[in-house]
Amino acid sequence: MDVQSFAQALFTRGRTMGFRDMEVYASSRNQFRVGVFKTEIDSYTLAESRGLMFRGLINGKMGYSFTENFADEGLETLLKDALENAAIMDGDAGEEIFAGAAPDNYTHIDAFSESLPEVPAGEKIAWVKAVEGQAYALDNRVFTAQVSVGDTFGETLIMNSHGLKLSHRDNFAAGYISAVVKEGADTKQSYAFVAARDFTRFDAAKLAKEAVEEALSLLGAEPVPSGSYPVVLRKDVALTFLSTFASSFSADAAQKGMSLLKGKVNERIMSEIVTIIDDPHLAERPNASPFDAEGFPTRKKAVVEGGVLTTLLHNQKTAKKEGVMSTGNAHKAAYNAPVGVAHSNFYIVPGQNCYQALLTQMGDGLIITSIQGTHAGANPVSGDFSLSAYGYLVKGGQVVRPVNQITIAGNFFTMLCDVRAVGDDLDFGVGAIGAPSLFIGSLAVAGT
Amino acid sequence: MLAKALLEDCITAALSTGGDFAEVFVEDRFSNTLALVGGKVDSSVSGREYGIGIRIVQGTNCVYAYTNDGSRESLLRVAKAAAEALPGVSGTRCLNLLKGALPQVNLIHALPHTIDKQRKVALMTRAYQIAKEYDPIISQVSVRYFDEDQHVQIANSSGLLVEDRRVRTRTSITAIASKGAEKQSGTYAPGAHMGFEFYDKIDIDTYAREAARIASTMIHADYAPSGRMPVIIDNEFGGVIFHEACGHSLEATSVAKKTSVFADKIGEKIASEAVSAVDDGTIPNAWGSLNVDDEGHPTRRNLLIENGILRGYLVDMLNGRRMQAKATGNSRRQSYKFAPTSRMTNTFILPGPYSKDEIIANTEYGLFARYMGGGSVNPATGEFNFAVNEAYMVRNGKVMEPVRGASLIGKGSEILMRIDMVANNLACGQGMCGSLSGSVPTDVGQPTLRVSEITVGGRKGDK
Numbered sequence: 001m002d003v004q005s006f007a008q009a010l011f012t013r014g015r016t017m018g019f020r021d022m023e024v025y026a027s028s029r030n031q032f033r034v035g036v037f038k039t040e041i042d043s044y045t046l047a048e049s050r051g052l053m054f055r056g057l058i059n060g061k062m063g064y065s066f067t068e069n070f071a072d073e074g075l076e077t078l079l080k081d082a083l084e085n086a087a088i089m090d091g092d093a094g095e096e097i098f099a100g101a102a103p104d105n106y107t108h109i110d111a112f113s114e115s116l117p118e119v120p121a122g123e124k125i126a127w128v129k130a131v132e133g134q135a136y137a138l139d140n141r142v143f144t145a146q147v148s149v150g151d152t153f154g155e156t157l158i159m160n161s162h163g164l165k166l167s168h169r170d171n172f173a174a175g176y177i178s179a180v181v182k183e184g185a186d187t188k189q190s191y192a193f194v195a196a197r198d199f200t201r202f203d204a205a206k207l208a209k210e211a212v213e214e215a216l217s218l219l220g221a222e223p224v225p226s227g228s229y230p231v232v233l234r235k236d237v238a239l240t241f242l243s244t245f246a247s248s249f250s251a252d253a254a255q256k257g258m259s260l261l262k263g264k265v266n267e268r269i270m271s272e273i274v275t276i277i278d279d280p281h282l283a284e285r286p287n288a289s290p291f292d293a294e295g296f297p298t299r300k301k302a303v304v305e306g307g308v309l310t311t312l313l314h315n316q317k318t319a320k321k322e323g324v325m326s327t328g329n330a331h332k333a334a335y336n337a338p339v340g341v342a343h344s345n346f347y348i349v350p351g352q353n354c355y356q357a358l359l360t361q362m363g364d365g366l367i368i369t370s371i372q373g374t375h376a377g378a379n380p381v382s383g384d385f386s387l388s389a390y391g392y393l394v395k396g397g398q399v400v401r402p403v404n405q406i407t408i409a410g411n412f413f414t415m416l417c418d419v420r421a422v423g424d425d426l427d428f429g430v431g432a433i434g435a436p437s438l439f440i441g442s443l444a445v446a447g448t
Numbered sequence: 449m450l451a452k453a454l455l456e457d458c459i460t461a462a463l464s465t466g467g468d469f470a471e472v473f474v475e476d477r478f479s480n481t482l483a484l485v486g487g488k489v490d491s492s493v494s495g496r497e498y499g500i501g502i503r504i505v506q507g508t509n510c511v512y513a514y515t516n517d518g519s520r521e522s523l524l525r526v527a528k529a530a531a532e533a534l535p536g537v538s539g540t541r542c543l544n545l546l547k548g549a550l551p552q553v554n555l556i557h558a559l560p561h562t563i564d565k566q567r568k569v570a571l572m573t574r575a576y577q578i579a580k581e582y583d584p585i586i587s588q589v590s591v592r593y594f595d596e597d598q599h600v601q602i603a604n605s606s607g608l609l610v611e612d613r614r615v616r617t618r619t620s621i622t623a624i625a626s627k628g629a630e631k632q633s634g635t636y637a638p639g640a641h642m643g644f645e646f647y648d649k650i651d652i653d654t655y656a657r658e659a660a661r662i663a664s665t666m667i668h669a670d671y672a673p674s675g676r677m678p679v680i681i682d683n684e685f686g687g688v689i690f691h692e693a694c695g696h697s698l699e700a701t702s703v704a705k706k707t708s709v710f711a712d713k714i715g716e717k718i719a720s721e722a723v724s725a726v727d728d729g730t731i732p733n734a735w736g737s738l739n740v741d742d743e744g745h746p747t748r749r750n751l752l753i754e755n756g757i758l759r760g761y762l763v764d765m766l767n768g769r770r771m772q773a774k775a776t777g778n779s780r781r782q783s784y785k786f787a788p789t790s791r792m793t794n795t796f797i798l799p800g801p802y803s804k805d806e807i808i809a810n811t812e813y814g815l816f817a818r819y820m821g822g823g824s825v826n827p828a829t830g831e832f833n834f835a836v837n838e839a840y841m842v843r844n845g846k847v848m849e850p851v852r853g854a855s856l857i858g859k860g861s862e863i864l865m866r867i868d869m870v871a872n873n874l875a876c877g878q879g880m881c882g883s884l885s886g887s888v889p890t891d892v893g894q895p896t897l898r899v900s901e902i903t904v905g906g907r908k909g910d911k
Contacts, residue, residue, distance in 0.1 A: 066495030376822030388833030407905020446674030446905035
């Protein structure tokens with residue numbers, strides 16, 4: 001059965017079972033990926049998947065259920081599951097199905113390229129082989145290069161019993177290289193990514209060079225003595241930090257006592273040179289959408305402006321609790337996750353300083369180019385982190401040598417109060433979170 | 449599950465070009481996820497994931513395709529589209545799938561769907577209350593309950609046809625302690641390849657109290673020092689050190705392409721003589737156990753390291769071809785959305801001769817890592833990191849004040865050589881392990897052990 005007919009059948013049957021308001025959230029995704037290892041196509045993936053989540057309000061409680069099997073017989077199970085799940089909810093949750101907004105409240109976002117699906121598989125395979133070939137040709141210390149490229153096409157549909165019907169589709173392609181270099185017993189690895197909707201922007205030589213040069217530059221890395229160091233967090237590391245602690249900006253986390261930002265709206269929480277924007281209308285970025293996971297219209301807003309927390313991110317339920325409007329940040333981690341809260345495209349606004357200017361201002365210190373283990377070594381509730389890192393030692397604003405086997409430790413919010421300068425090199429990598437490089441006054445470093 | 453004739457036709461279609469091996473993986477998974485925050489049910493979601501993965505292998509190259517549409521028309525279309533990615537023409541073949549008898553090592557007594565959701569909520573509420581009432585400094589407790597009933601059917605062109613059912617449950621308790629603007633959390637998350645009878649076998653109160661104890665201990669703790677020092681890692685989830693520092697680098701995914709630091713080292717000394725380790729997917733009802741792996745082969749107990757000597761790798765069929773090695777029953781995948789590859793099941797260091805007390809008493813200065821967080825490793829460089837959720841300083845053979853915010857970093861090859869004392873108190877803890885074929889449940893484990901020197905990353909410089 002197609003999704004829309006299935007949804008209508010659910011609403012009709014659900015009504016007879018006592019559901020007052022109901023919603024179907026469906027997503028489908030087609031993916032292609034090809035990987036090459038030593039000139040052979042060693043992996044090739046073709047995927048098509050779809051899933052549907054139902055939620056319905058009964059006796060003031062919301063019940064959820066989902067399926068990937070759209071056969072008729074699944075319908076009853078879906079409703080029965082939702083009914084059971086609603087029954088055990090506490091009554092005052094305050095979750096509602098969105099009645100809908102006027103069409104002109106929804107910003108049109110063109111996140112689909114007509115030309116991308118036309119790129120033949122052969123062209124992508126040729127590109128992957130080119131990246132691999134270039135990587136090996138760059139330097140004889142290149143031990144292995146694993147390269148892949150893929151594209152994905154997704155569609156999201158929200159339909160509810162108030163008559164709301166919204167859909168959004170997007171596609172993009174992404175390429176990846178992991179390069180391992182060896183010199184004697186010394187092994188180093190680096191990665192590079194490219195993501196775009198326009199395949200002609202995929203530069204094989206540039207990608208290979210980026211990964212190989214970085215890996216080579218790390219050969220001979222040594223720790224530094226433990227102590228406090230000024231650091232420049234390179235843009236990709238600044239981005240990883242923002243991503244790790246982004247959940248602190250959720251009003252849901254704050255209301256549950258799981259965010260240090262609870263009760264901090266309109267307070268200064270960071271250095272005054274830091275501004276953070278949430279922008280769901282950046283069509284090039286993965287989380288662009290005219291509506292959020294509840295069907296609420298999305299909008300661009302500053303979350304931190306000049307170091308002051310201007311708003312937390314809200315869905316309808318969290319907004320209702322605080323008597324404010326939803327910020328259009330209802331979010332599902334997957335089609336089959338309950339409605340929560342999250343950022344859309346979320347970034348630190350770039351400053352005026354070029355990368356070298358940050359190093360010059362720092363003088364002596366460390367550049368951090370990679371942090372590892374953020375899922376374990378960083379705690380979004382406390383803001384504390386202690387993370388394995390590597391990068392370079394800087395003296396007089398110049399890179400002296402590579403550094404590895406160190407940790408950097410501190411607290412995310414304390415660190416962002418200590419931002420001395422913001423770079424002009426905002427980058428999103430392949431994702432929805434972006435940051436420029438940041439010069440931080442001091443971090444605790446553990447080494448020798 | 450699919451009919452035998454349809455499976456045979458799918459495999460035949462998949463081999464219509466140059467493939468020499470084809471496999472169909474059918475998955476039908478029912479799950480329940482409940483969250484209780486502040487004593488109230490915050491969400492309860494049930495559902496069904498369903499899909500079919502088709503894998504075609506030619507030499508060491510692999511094509512993988514998946515779909516949710518299990519109709520004959522769809523499956524044959526997907527199988528043919530996947531086959532077209534491979535060059536060559538098919539030879540004549542005759543396929544007759546023979547359904548194999550399965551070793552049933554993981555017996556299930558209380559299937560999740562037979563348990564009323566109110567009982568699940570009652571369990572969570574109890575955990576909440578125990579943790580919340582442990583200490584007034586506990587400001588919030590969240591409890592997540594999860595169960596799943598995964599049915600799989602695996603058929604391949606060698607004639608294999610097996611069905612398996614994996615039932616798992618897990619409850620994760622997180623307590624948060626608050627003091628002024630500071631927060632610290634403690635988490636405990638027991639799980640098993642079991643139905644609801646698991647909660648008769650364990651005492652949920654113990655775990656709830658532990659989560660609260662960790663949070664309330666850590667909120668009063670000062671920051672850990674930085675620098676290199678001896679580290680005693682406690683048993684159970686402490687085994688994450690071996691999982692990260694060594695286990696991933698023994699997976700054929702990195703060994704076969706020789707990107708692992710332990711490639712071509714069978715028979716060589718890679719760890720101190722105090723270290724012997726196994727991966728054992730056959731432990732009845734353990735979190736990482738399986739009757740058969742996701743290629744349909746029975747799991748095994750695989751010796752990895754014996755008295756410091758490397759004895760074996762974890763091998764899947766495809767990488768086995770690259771390595772000219774036999775598969776070890778370790779091929780796993782998160783779901784039909786992933787091609788399977790070599791992964792850990794229940795991986796642990798075997799017991800040694802000392803008592804935990806002896807190890808502590810013989811340590812003049814160092815860190816006692818009582819409860820570990822997660823970690824990660826780069827198999828190419830062997831560099832690992834992991835977080836310590838509960839730690840204490842050790843001075844003059846005694847466990848002293850708690851310290852917070854420590855992480856441990858190092859290189860697997862170096863750390864394994866520096867394990868100098870292993871205790872006799874082996875225990876395992878549960879984790880979710882993420883890698884190429886997605887996130888899979890694994891047990892990590894070890895007895896209490898000491899590493900003579902690790903870099904501790906803290907925020908205080910003194911010694």
